[in-house]
Amino acid sequence: MSAITPEVIAAHQLTAPEYEKIVSLLGREPTMTELGIFSVMWSEHCSYKSSRVHLKKLPTESKRVLQGPGENAGIIDIGDGIAIAFKIESHNHPSFIEPFQGAATGVGGILRDIFTMGARPIAVMDSIRFGKLDDEKTGPRNRRILEGVVSGIAHYGNCFGVPTVGGECVFEESYDGNPLVNVFALGVARHDEIFYGKASGIGNPVIYVGAKTGRDGIHGASMASAEFTEESKQKRPNVQVGDPFLEKLLLEACLEAMQTGAIVGIQDMGAAGLTSSTCEMGSRAGTGVEIDLQYVPQRETGMTPYEMMLSESQERMLLVAQSGREHEVFAVFKKWGLDAVQIGVVTGDGMLRVKDHGEVFAEIPNRALADEAPRYHRPYTKPLRLAPLQAPRVASKNLTADLKALLSSGDICSKQWVWQQYDYQVRTNTLAGPGSDAAIVRIKGTNISIAMALDGNGRYCALDPREGTKLIVAECCRNLSTMGALPIATTNNLNFGNPERPEIMAQIVESIEGLAEACRFFDVPVTGGNVSLYNETLGSPIFPTPVVGIVGTLETAPPIANVFGQAGLPVILLGGLGDADWKQLGGTQYAKVVLNSLWGTPPKLDMDYEKRVQATVRELVRDRAVESAHDIGDGGLAVALAESCFGPAGVGADITLDAELAPELLLFHEGPSRILLSTSSSERVFAAAGKNNVQALQIGVTLEARVAIRNRNEILIDSRVAELKDLWTNALEHLLRNLVLV
């Protein structure tokens, strides 16, 4: 056995004090296998050692929360004895090294997190961020990563048979060497069908099911906890290969096996594979787990215990069955043609004991691995800030041209090139799919539908991580409310740089505190999530990018349109024109696309006002008092108005405003708490707004084929709808194709 030198410890990304803690916990030097096991369990990815002390600040409870953070996924009661399990997870680092498989296995991992709880996955969303597609130097690589990631998500989700119903896709220089791939999944179960990752019952058999173990992905969790360097390319073998067909079989077999009543606990083998599943299940139940690796199905020969314990081969699960009823479980897996083998037993000594052919290779208290990882109070100063506070002088030459530039920009243009590659309809539950303000999926056999959305905004958070994160939560809730759904719970994916840098750690702390404040205020407790740190390449960090996924419920009914459906209807701006100064324009899409700049502060959020606006729109949509509703977000009023015109009917609008604001601010500021409505019963809208004490301005009427915006007597925007729609629809394909040809 090779000696554990300081170099070996460093190669496992453990610090000297961490190694000393291992020695003191064990009361002896670890074996190499044990060192490997500690290194993955104590990696940032698995242990949250830099963020854990701050994550405690998040609200995690409400009367609906059945399971908060700490399990494979959070669980929320939605009534009628039905629960939903949902979570988001990142696969940023693997997707940079190998975009297709990195993204595909990201989908696979989060799906297992859902069905291991006993919930059948019914929806996936993805939040993906890349460098700019049209950059002369990095553009070709960014386009290749985008193509790979999208086809990887499509490959896995489509074959598995889960609809990809929404998400976001953003392009920004800061993600050049570090794309973000965050995948959200949601499943549904009856309350009495929920399973947990607990190895209960001394003497119960520990059973391995699913794919065979190979050498793929060894040290994936540690890789995800380090910055990228030139050598990262050599890490390709660390990326796993996904098999969605096998996962589909695993899903059906697991859900069927759970029906037998013979399963006590179950957990997927995600990051750190056999290691994390064994010690976490033991730790949760306060038991020990003893396994013998000779029984583990293997697809390579000559694997060492170290390799088997650290393998991240996909599509594997660990379960504990009732002693004496194993055969019921084996029968189900046999039916589905899957391996199911007893590899060990639950013990009473609290130890993870790993043997191979009887010889002990590791013997560690489960709690030491799962719960006693180091927790760092990392020092933090003020958040890293590179952008100036002061605004430049802004004077548009042509506002209609500015609008066209925004509509054809990567962030705002239609993403149909992306989502048409996803099967967003399979399972025939998708009432509102990609392109909607929020996705809506019905639950058959009930009158309940689930609404969901993902939101992030690296620009806002680069300017102010705390306020930026609050704005994201407000926006995500608003997306749901606009569809008539009541937001009820949150999952989050915190993507940041290196936490060992105090100015990055400050971004993390401020963002988490902003998340906590907003989630508490909007009553959307956080039931789980993921932290992805070290998102830096060659010392250059990404924008701080928390992504939130919020879910809500509504009664099953045809969804509200986000687009105008008929001419001659009043257009009402719920929430009013909003207020903004030049500083607050700095984080907007206008600053990004038209001025290629970033400055100032994010838009100003009044959470109390926001809540009242959302209550108003929910009431109006539920009562069918509006014909269409569309949230104002990226690109401000002008972009939201244009988007409202891009329905199948091609109905436009004639808008007349009466404001003091400069036209650039009036049209393009991104102040929150605003929703664009068309209605045939204006009085009901005004009455509801009045009751909730929020502004509602009638700003114009819908009309055929044209979109025009005036302020007082000045014409700001005037264009044919078809021309704008054409730009918006085809922009992404043009960005990809034109440049490929050059």
Add this chain to the structure above:
Amino acid sequence: MKVGIVVFPGSNCDHDAWYAISANLHQRAEFIWHESASLGDVDAVILPGGFSYGDYLRCGAIAKFSPVMRAVKNFAHDGGLVLGICNGFQVLTEAGLLPGALVRNANLKFVCRSVPLQIATVDSPFTHRAAPGERIHLPIAHGEGCYIADENTLDRLEAEDRVVLRYLDNPNGSLRDIAGILSAERNVMGMMPHPERAADPLVGSTDGLAILSSFLDVPVKAQALAS
């Protein structure tokens, strides 16, 4: 009427077909496992969409060897109604119950969207309740939906009025815009679009009932009953 829905490992539109038939059209439907050598007492069979056996080789290439396919072949030879949707269409061509083949989409990408189609013949058990030349919109969701066959086969399909659905805006490069075809005896139909995804007003369309209500031989007024 009782419909058997075949479940291969990797089928993922099996439940959707079941729901459309039982909840939207109020007929009986049951699943038939791929290892079953018998279809039981069903009156018609659906081969649903999905990725049978993972489809890592050619789509449907493994499924044709399954025990249930022998039963489906016998059923078809005896005149039983067989509807293959998406992956089911691919399986039917691989199994030799329908001519031609389905290959990778012309643009090499999976595509999911609603497409306009024309019902090219109503002289079939799958379309007899539709209006001649009726235009409908149905969702497609496939990576390998490009229908190909040699010229003689294509000519014969047309001469025998066996092209049952045509794309009006060809999304995948299919020869002669073919979206669905019939067997020579007209009792087996394969189609790439998904009628079961357009059988419920809540999910946006009931155009699929033109085909499903013909297939089940129930009145189209079942639309009104759709839940």
